[in-house]
Amino acid sequence: MVGHRVSFAGGTSRGVVLDLIRTRGPISRVALAELTGLTQATMSTVVRQLLDEGLILETGRGESTGGKPPVMVDIDPYSRFAVGVQLGRESITYVAIDLSGAIVGRTRTPGVGSTEPAEMVGRLAAEIDRTLAGLDIAKRSVLGVGVVAPGPLDLAHGAILRSPHLSAWSNVPIRDMLSTALGLPVLLDNDATAAAIGDFWSGRLDGVTAHATVYMGTGIGAGILIDGIVFRGASSNAGELGQVLAAADDGGPVVLEDVAAPSAVVERARSTASCARWGLTGLDEFDDFRRIALAAAHGDAEAGALIEFSAGHLAAGVLTLANLFDLDSITLAGPGFGVAGPTYVTAISRRLETDLFARMRHGVRVRLSPDVANAAAIGGAALVMQHELAPRTMGLSSLVAR
Amino acid sequence: MVGHRVSFAGGTSRGVVLDLIRTRGPISRVALAELTGLTQATMSTVVRQLLDEGLILETGRGESTGGKPPVMVDIDPYSRFAVGVQLGRESITYVAIDLSGAIVGRTRTPGVGSTEPAEMVGRLAAEIDRTLAGLDIAKRSVLGVGVVAPGPLDLAHGAILRSPHLSAWSNVPIRDMLSTALGLPVLLDNDATAAAIGDFWSGRLDGVTAHATVYMGTGIGAGILIDGIVFRGASSNAGELGQVLAAADDGGPVVLEDVAAPSAVVERARSTASCARWGLTGLDEFDDFRRIALAAAHGDAEAGALIEFSAGHLAAGVLTLANLFDLDSITLAGPGFGVAGPTYVTAISRRLETDLFARMRHGVRVRLSPDVANAAAIGGAALVMQHELAPRTMGLSSLVAR
């Protein structure tokens, strides 16, 4: 590494260093220099800047290795906060996280329903302000708000393109509206991508190269990260795992979403005689799905078969995803994994162990999100953290106009 | 773009500018500055450097738009060359390309067969030297040699990991051996990735964000490019399209390669009564496959059905690939598309038009490689060009040790 320049595009080194301190801290300047390839002198100034900004703290001395013991630095978790909002049909989840990615507060309000966008934005802003006040978080230490919605979005304009349950929101510039209402930066992204960034920001993906967070909500999506950078594809629609082809009962081709998603499981359950036993209401697909999963967990064989059916198909889809992206890490998140999560983890792990193309070369770590229900909201907040503190994009196209 | 610094990591701007001149040239310095976001002053010095290196030429005046007419610059195609070598079982293809990516020479020798690696390296070096001499190309204008092989490779050590037909080559450091024998830089990569880079270098992917070159040889693979950068995944095994799950006749799950690859088509053909009519030899799968494809092209319904069967399955696999990566461009290359290429293009286009998730937002350009048989070898040479003249890698991990 002598004589050759190490350069992170566009002042990214600050963000890389912050990432390392977050995931590996407490850590010394020397260790950071070794990890990044930057010189100790450069690291000294980068760390100085982070200290001046109040993002990190000197936490004490490390072990001496025969000379001066190093001064360790670590994240100051309470120096900055971010808010994540998940727009759902039945409910809206608000989450505040600190710089380490840990939840410091959570609220839930009734869903969007048929509320007009303009009014809803006002309510969102009020609820966010209230939540922050209740947590005693000064607004100037809040980096921004990340709004998470399902379905195809128009990221360029910060709007929802079309969503089954939020049809009135089509092409409404919700991002900018909320930003002016709040006086804070606002980002919009989809649930799977956000959940993936949440996994990354929490430090759980240290050492991972190619990761996917499989998000099962109304649909099934995957947020894909390469070295912690979101993979978006040509139109930000990458990772549409629900659209992978699956084998239907009758041999005909179907899309994964139609056989493995919670709604599909519930629908299959209803054509069953045992339907009544599980107390399905037909009102809330997630609630019904949870009842089936609970029955399965309590040993109900028929319910177990329904879940296994879904898990088997999802495992096949994830196998394809893992083969095509050559993944080395997968996280499962979203309400669909609320009760039956472990069953899905097992099914996917098994399938990958036997059928992954690269299984001789490396394994794939499959894990359940530590907070499946709030993963997307947490991720929304993490998205803001990453955007404000450690911005990074993939490729060069952003720099070539047209 | 005022006041804010535009930076391409690690001196990449030279490469970006060269890419633009190659694909959009002849072009003026001012136009290049606008496209890259760099200032005219910077562009002046970057272009000066490229002129000094002899990579580009001033080709004359452009149209005045009310003031001084711009001086146009363009690639000097014959200033540099690169060699691509495709290691095949039956034959080895050698290709020399110029800086524009055009073929300037091609040779074919008998395949590797059971030749010992050490001896084979000597033969390769001799044949490359001979080819270059025959084309009157000075060795100092040759940037290097790109060797292309099928199957899983160990890119870090420049060796073939395991290959059905090249078993004696396992873990032989062919890259370094050939490099010392030739006194030129040598790169090793797989056929699909190389073919994709070849497409990019030729300028055919101008304006494309997410591209895949589907390569059908013995197996089926995809080389994936994001903004012209190879997507490799955790262990350089990304894009294993042949491993995507497909629906078998009996409803059971099979892998795409087993139903759509040429060998699979030939095998199905042999269980047919019409087998004899097509004159299948059973010696060379590609030759047999070509016979079937030719029969299909001449209106043989049964042969046509076999090809359509393969194309239909491949189209399903490509649909999954396109959905997961959100592609906007696909090229088909490799010997498998030799005769029946157009049939495959049609099948894939149709499928994407009807079933692509993002079809309302953007189309996917599906095209046949202009030289299906030599695409991998050409790509090998292009790989060297890109590596030597416009190096680029994805993500930041390369800069963070361990």
Place this chain on the structure above:
DNA sequence: GGATCTTTCTTAGGCTGCTTTATTAAGCAT
């Protein structure tokens, strides 16, 4: 307990690739 060694961290000065600003060059319009 002091001298020396090792390791950590900072300072100083320099290079590179970019920026901004200013100047020269070369055409069009009147």
Place this chain on the structure above:
DNA sequence: ATGCTTAATAAAGCAGCCTAAGAAAGATCC
């Protein structure tokens, strides 16, 4: 010819990295 517009270069400055050198703080040896 005179000015106006666009193209290209020149000059000076800044930012992010580097190398080199030194200061700080403990470990080790006698």
